[in-house]
Amino acid sequence: MTYHRANTDWLAACRLGLSVHWTAKSAPRHGAVCNFQDAVDRFRLDDFLAAVDRSGVDYVIFTATHALQMLPCPHPVIDGILPGRTAKRDLLGELAQGLAARGKKLIVYYNHSCNQADDPPWERAVGYHDPTKDRFADNICAIVRWLGERYGQLIQGWWFDSSYSLDVRGPGNSVSTDMTGFAFPWERLTVAAKAGHADRLVTYNAGYNTFLYTDHQDYWAGEMTDLNTPPTGRYLPSGIQWHGWTCLDDRNWVYSDNSRPPHPPLYSDAEILPFVSKCRQHQAPMCFNVVVYQDGTLLEESVQQLHRITAAIGATS
Numbered sequence: 001m002t003y004h005r006a007n008t009d010w011l012a013a014c015r016l017g018l019s020v021h022w023t024a025k026s027a028p029r030h031g032a033v034c035n036f037q038d039a040v041d042r043f044r045l046d047d048f049l050a051a052v053d054r055s056g057v058d059y060v061i062f063t064a065t066h067a068l069q070m071l072p073c074p075h076p077v078i079d080g081i082l083p084g085r086t087a088k089r090d091l092l093g094e095l096a097q098g099l100a101a102r103g104k105k106l107i108v109y110y111n112h113s114c115n116q117a118d119d120p121p122w123e124r125a126v127g128y129h130d131p132t133k134d135r136f137a138d139n140i141c142a143i144v145r146w147l148g149e150r151y152g153q154l155i156q157g158w159w160f161d162s163s164y165s166l167d168v169r170g171p172g173n174s175v176s177t178d179m180t181g182f183a184f185p186w187e188r189l190t191v192a193a194k195a196g197h198a199d200r201l202v203t204y205n206a207g208y209n210t211f212l213y214t215d216h217q218d219y220w221a222g223e224m225t226d227l228n229t230p231p232t233g234r235y236l237p238s239g240i241q242w243h244g245w246t247c248l249d250d251r252n253w254v255y256s257d258n259s260r261p262p263h264p265p266l267y268s269d270a271e272i273l274p275f276v277s278k279c280r281q282h283q284a285p286m287c288f289n290v291v292v293y294q295d296g297t298l299l300e301e302s303v304q305q306l307h308r309i310t311a312a313i314g315a316t317s
Contacts, residue, residue, distance in 0.1 A: 001187065003216045006199045008241035010105065010156070011059070011219060012234060015280060015313050017287030018052060018306060019061035019109070019245065020298070024070040027258040028294040040072045040087040043296040049098045051298045056310030059105035061159055061245070061287055062095060064147070066254065069113035069122040077142045082125040092147075096154035107157035107201070108147070112140055115165045116176050123177075133182040141185075141192040148195040157201035158193045159221060159245075163213050164206060172207035186214035203243070210236055219243045222287075227267065227275040231284035244279065248288035249302045255291045262291040265305050272309055280313055 022043075024036045034042070052060060065071050071078060072091035079086055092108070099106050113119045114128040123129055127136035148155060164172040166184040186204065193202045204213050205221035219241035231242045247253060250263040279286045288306065291299035 003187075003190075005240070006194075006201050006218045008201060008219055011201060011241060011243065011285055012283035014058035014105070014285040016057045016276060016306065016310050017059045017061060017107075017245075017285060018055050018057040019063075019287050019289045020292035021063045021066060021109075021254040021289065022072075022292045022294075022296065023063055023066040023254055023256075024068045025066070025254055025256040026292065026294045027256050029297075030258060033294060036070050037087060039294050040089050040091050042294075043072070043089075043091055045091070045094055045098060045296060048095070048292075048296040048298070049102065051300075051303045052099070052104065053102065055303050055306035056314075057104070057306060059107060059156075059285075059287070060095075060099055061107045061109055061289075062092070063109040063111075064092060065113060066109075066111050066161075067113060067115065067118040069111075069119055069126070073147075075143070075146060077139070077146045081139055082122055085122070093151060093154070096151055100154055105156040106154060107159050108155050109159045109161060110144065110147075111161040112166070114177070115162050116174060129177050131178075133177075133179065133184075137185050137188070141189055144189065145192040145195045148193060148197065148200065150196070152196040155197065155200060157203075157219075159203055159205065160189075160193075161205045161221075163204045167213050170206050170211045170213065171209055172211075184213075187216045190214070190216040201241075203240075210238070212238055212240075215239075221245065227271065230275050230278040231282045234283040242282065242284035244284070244286045246286075246288065248290050248305065249299055250291050253289060255293065262299055264299075264301050269305065269308055269312075272305075273312055276309060276313060 070085045072087050075086045114123045126139050164174050194200050201218040203219050203221040220243050222244040224246040290302040
């Protein structure tokens with residue numbers, strides 16, 4: 001089947017992105033972690049959006065779910081698979097509307113949460129360990145489709161993680177179930193991912209490399225560990241849009257242990273600016289992950305650094 005990639009012009013035009021890994025394991029600045037439902041209810045969305053504004057970025061990658069399959073929104077499909085994993089407050093929808101009102105794009109990160117027994121009850125309930133994996137694939141596609149149909153154009157893109165736990169191909173195989181005789185239907189997931197908005201962008205993360213599990217995707221996930229490999233063009237040799245994503249501060253991605261302070265920004269402005277300037281030269285957007293606390297507030301040092309970088313790019317591009 002021939003796949004016609006979505007138009008990535010809006011992403012290519014972005015100067016910089018900000019991401020957060022706000023999950024069921026996120027910790028507050030101080031004190032004990034509260035339960036997930038309370039954390040969703042207490043998320044300070046106005047403060048989060050104000051920090052995004054201060055940073056000057058053009059888009060946000062927000063983590064809908066990560067190691068534990070727990071989503072900050074209602075979701076009847078997940079409720080039918082394993083009750084108690086969703087929220088009454090539609091935080092994801094509120095966030096999407098808040099960003100849209102500011103003219104900023106939203107890419108939603110989704111993880112199937114079947115990764116080396118991070119969430120054993122979910123792995124069993126969703127069908128990851130079934131002798132045949134058809135029910136598992138149906139469930140994942142249904143979860144994603146429901147979200148896409150619910151939020152429509154408010155979700156401009158998907159960033160799907162842990163592809164290597166579903167497919168033994170590629171350099172990062174971490175499959176922890178018997179996949180004999182089963183090939184995950186990436187093309188069907190892409191169709192589900194575009195429900196509600198046909199032009200929505202899709203990418204599948206393969207880790208720190210450019211391997212593609214399918215050509216039915218629109219941009220490179222671009223997970224990176226440093227700033228040593230700037231883009232050389234807008235597109236990879238495979239033809240998909242270049243996009244980079246790395247940590248600006250704490251390399252743990254999720255701030256889950258407040259017995260230690262979060263790591264401050266890893267790079268000086270002088271180290272970041274040449275890299276992101278090269279990205280802008282090639283219409284190759286770069287996103288930086290920032291520490292987020294359980295209440296939804298961000299590490300202010302990182303917000304201010306992004307503000308300085310976006311201001312400098314705006315002055316020179």
